Amino acid sequence: MLHSLPSLESCNYNGIDMTVLERQQARLKWVQQQQQEQNYMVQNNSNNPVELCASSVPQFQALFGSTLGSRQLVEQNRPEVYLGSDEFPKFVNFSVAGHGPDFVVAAPEAAADYSISRTSSCQMTAFQSAGMKEDGDNVILEKMESTTCGESLNKRKAEAVVDHKCKDKKIKGEVEGESEGKTKCSTEISRNSSKENSKASEVQKPDYIHVRARRGQATDSHSLAERARREKISKKMKCLQDLVPGCNKITGKAGMLDEIINYVQSLQRQVEFLSMKLAALNPSVEFNFDNLPAKEFPAYVANFPAAAKLPAAMANLGCLQFNPLRKEAVSCTVDATMHPPQITSEGIPSVPTSIPEQAISSSCITILFLAGIISGSRFGM
Amino acid sequence: MKPQNLSSSSLKSRFTTRFLRALSRINAQKQFTSTSSPREIFQRYRRIKVAADKSMAYSVRSRRRWSRAMLSKLRSRSSSNSFSSVTRVKKSSAATKTGHEKEAKIKSGTGDQEEADELRELVPGGETMDLCNLLDETAHYIKCLNTQVQAMRKIVDFYSP
Incomplete structure (x- = not known):
């Protein structure tokens, strides 16, 4: 599998400041994306690196938007985002057409309430915590996933990819295949951002997702509530641990x-x-x-x-x-x-x-x- | 958490003021019986203990569930407090009951639930709380107990030769 190789490599590259779980999740998402691309970008399949970068270009643009007009994205100044990416004229030409819808969704999401810090070091953790915060309707999302994306990717991974967005991606893919020559300056960054943005696409629906279930975890509302409760209790326990002397060494609730x-x-x-x-x-x-x-x-x-x-x-x-x-x-x-x-x-x-x-x-x-x-x-x- | 930390010193001072006032009141009542028979001392001990609890709960006010529970418990107790012998009997029976319960619990084995129930018995008003609230209240209760112990120890040091 050609796709999994670069993805793994990139994961390892970025794995310096990620926990194992995060890395795993990132990798899973990467694989998902790869599969999508396989479905939608048959014409670009000729050379793998191109496609790799192509898939990540929307994210790449997002990254540039965030790094150049750093805070503006969060403050929902979309013009600034495009200003940020103005350095790539060709890119912009297409992106206005291709990425427009994507950003309409993405910008408010970013500004929504998660206050995502877009410095590259803590992106993953920020998104992770954002994901943890959201409670609840994973089930709905899963349904959506099963209807929109027929491919059985990973059931546990909620994926907020709607049909039209998939089409968007296809267009983007074609577009970015061309603009690859310009964007390859920092493929490593784009990879990083691609992972981040694949997460962002999940976060894009703050109304629906509330708690993200990890792999192998139940997703019905009862167990989600239970998990939230357990988290609360463990927080309280930590509080008590500070109060009670000699409690630091003991592990286990009992x-x-x-x-x-x-x-x-x-x-x-x-x-x-x-x-x-x-x-x-x-x-x-x-x-x-x-x-x-x-x-x-x-x-x-x-x-x-x-x-x-x-x-x-x-x-x-x-x-x-x-x-x-x-x-x-x-x-x-x-x-x-x-x-x-x-x-x-x-x-x-x-x-x-x-x-x-x-x-x-x-x-x-x-x-x-x-x-x-x-x-x-x-x-x- | 922060306001509690800030007010811990004031909590202590509030407690000491109340407690000393209660102590002097108890002493004023017991002045005529200066003979230190064990029974007298025991009664005084009971009174002081109740006074300590009460002043603690009052200095926390009804901000916390445990203090509310303690106050209501003390109030219901103080309504029948006029006959000290009656209350003493009641208290002793309550004490034996808890002792038996504890033994039964120890026999029945350990588990999270058992321990939580045990904690529920210790924290006033904990019988009706779920685990999350219970832990919260326990944290506050421990803080308050700490300040109480500190203040009482200071008072004891002050008056002891």
């Missing part, structure tokens, strides 16, 4: 869910433990609680990010200075939130503990006792 569950449970237990600590703590520090201006503390906490940076924090500390214990606690909380150490250095160096040790130990004991109670109640006390 393992990750397990890890998430464990983490949530541990956090909830921590909250329980801390509230338990507070409950046990309060009686011993109760007078302290009364003495404490309860409004001051939240105000301080609320302002902490700003306050720590401002000298107001110092003033705040100064007003608390009469109570050494609380002072120490404040500096400790500031430490805990990793704010400038200058505040701690400001603090009183000696930390007098006003509460006797036995009180501490007793509170510890009560905590342990409480833990016992709670665990007992948990398991049906």
